[in-house]
Amino acid sequence: MSKFTKKKSNELPPVNTAALPDIVFMLLFFFMVATVMRETNLLVEQNLPKADQVEKLKKDRSVFIFAGKPSDQYKEKYGNEGRVQIGDKYTDISKIGMALSEARGKLIPELQNKVVVALKVDDDTNTGLVTDIKEELRELNMVRIIYITTPGNQLD
Amino acid sequence: MARRSAPEVNAGSMADIAFLLLIFFLVTTTMEKDKGISRQLPPIQEIEEEVIIKDKNLFIVLVNKNDDLLVEDEPMELKDLRQAAIDFLDNGGAPSNSPEYCNYCQGKKDPSSSDSPDKAIISVQNDRLTSYNMYIAVQNELVGAYNFLRNRESQRLFGWEFTYVKSQVDAGTYVGDRSKAEEGLKEIQALFPLKLSEATPKKN
Numbered sequence: 001m002s003k004f005t006k007k008k009s010n011e012l013p014p015v016n017t018a019a020l021p022d023i024v025f026m027l028l029f030f031f032m033v034a035t036v037m038r039e040t041n042l043l044v045e046q047n048l049p050k051a052d053q054v055e056k057l058k059k060d061r062s063v064f065i066f067a068g069k070p071s072d073q074y075k076e077k078y079g080n081e082g083r084v085q086i087g088d089k090y091t092d093i094s095k096i097g098m099a100l101s102e103a104r105g106k107l108i109p110e111l112q113n114k115v116v117v118a119l120k121v122d123d124d125t126n127t128g129l130v131t132d133i134k135e136e137l138r139e140l141n142m143v144r145i146i147y148i149t150t151p152g153n154q155l156d
Numbered sequence: 157m158a159r160r161s162a163p164e165v166n167a168g169s170m171a172d173i174a175f176l177l178l179i180f181f182l183v184t185t186t187m188e189k190d191k192g193i194s195r196q197l198p199p200i201q202e203i204e205e206e207v208i209i210k211d212k213n214l215f216i217v218l219v220n221k222n223d224d225l226l227v228e229d230e231p232m233e234l235k236d237l238r239q240a241a242i243d244f245l246d247n248g249g250a251p252s253n254s255p256e257y258c259n260y261c262q263g264k265k266d267p268s269s270s271d272s273p274d275k276a277i278i279s280v281q282n283d284r285l286t287s288y289n290m291y292i293a294v295q296n297e298l299v300g301a302y303n304f305l306r307n308r309e310s311q312r313l314f315g316w317e318f319t320y321v322k323s324q325v326d327a328g329t330y331v332g333d334r335s336k337a338e339e340g341l342k343e344i345q346a347l348f349p350l351k352l353s354e355a356t357p358k359k360n
Contacts, residue, residue, distance in 0.1 A: 017171070020171045021167065021170045021171045021174055024171055024174040024175055024178055025174050027178055028174055028177050028178045028181065031178065031181035031182055031185055032181055034185060035181055035184060035185045049288060049289045049292040049293065050292075050293075051192070051193055051292055051293075051295075051296040052296065052300070053193065053296050053299040053300045053303055053319075054191040054192055054193060055191065055192070055193070055194050055322075055323065055326065056189070056190075056191055056323065056326060056327060057190040057191060057192060058326075059190070116194070118190065118192065119192075120190075121288050122288065123287065123288055123289035123292070124287065124288070124289070125287070125288040126284060126285050126286070126287065126288070127282045127283070127284060127285075127286040127287070127288055127290075127291045128284030128285065130288060130291070131282070131284065134197055137197060138197050138198070138199065138200050139200060141199065141200075143196055143197040143198070143199055144194070144195075144196055144197075145194070145195050145196075145197060146192040146193065146194040146195070147192045147193045147194075147195070147292060147295070148190045148191070148192040149191065149192045149193065149292060149296075151191070153296075154234070154289070154292075154293040154296070155234060155235050155293075
């Protein structure tokens with residue numbers, strides 16, 4: 001009658017990995033939800049200055065302006081002067097208005113008149129360039145701006 | 157014919173596939189949480205109003221093209237700027253019988269410095285060649301001075317920190333009476349209104 005008695009082995013039973021895919025999927029979904037695909041291809045250097053007295057950016061109502069020196073691969077073509085980028089391309093300062101209204105058009109209509117302009121400017125830029133941008137923004141009546149920074153303090 | 161049970165699908169490689177996707181998303185993820193110093197630009201005015209501001213109510217910060225600071229005609233290190241700004245804003249030099257008297261100021265009440273936080277204006281003047289790094293550092297210190305004073309007053313009046321409650325209200329995560337908190341924030345902002353003026357940089 002030993003047909004039904006199981007063979008007893010001395011080996012440890014293998015670890016059950018059936019739940020492993022579940023765990024991995026959970027992580028996967030988390031990252032899928034949290035991921036923001038980079039929409040813009042940066043053409044300028046972006047080492048943001050440090051600051052600690054900051055507020056959070058409200059992403060749903062902001063348009064971005066990037067400024068700084070052209071990145072390494074564009075240096076030969078565009079030189080070493082600070083440049084402004086809106087969307088995917090370099091923009092002349094006098095033409096900021098058109099590029100910005102285009103960017104603003106992509107926001108939901110209720111927030112379009114609450115628009116905040118986020119300035120992402122490389123720390124090695126001259127303030128003059130930023131001032132020119134701000135003058136243009138004043139003329140466009142987009143007066144709410146935010147200087148994007150990285151956490152930290154320049155005194156340390 | 158005997159019914160055969162369908163063979164089980166081998167799911168052993170599912171974990172591999174999931175890992176592959178997971179690694180892809182891990183690599184492409186940029187957790188974007190942009191933060192920064194927000195500012196309201198002055199609108200363009202057709203008619204320039206001539207406002208007479210007393211010299212003592214003006215705190216002039218000059219930054220030259222070598223990123224050196226000149227505060228009230230004296231060279232200064234960046235690390236001392238915040239305290240200097242706090243001293244200026246909190247001075248409350250108006251005499252106690254004048255309408256501008258500041259009853260919550262804890263400064264020196266020096267009559268040759270600002271009358272009240274409401275009158276006090278900080279003016280930053282940059283050179284066009286000042287680095288943006290320095291510009292942000294100066295702005296950060298000045299906003300820091302305002303935040304310090306606002307926190308002090310909110311702590312005294314309501315028992316909470318201005319900056320902390322403001323960030324919570326902005327994010328919509330404030331627990332408790334929201335409208336009351338907003339009122340409190342407004343009150344504190346009225347006590348120490350942010351009066352930062354920026355002159356257009358000098359051309360050279």
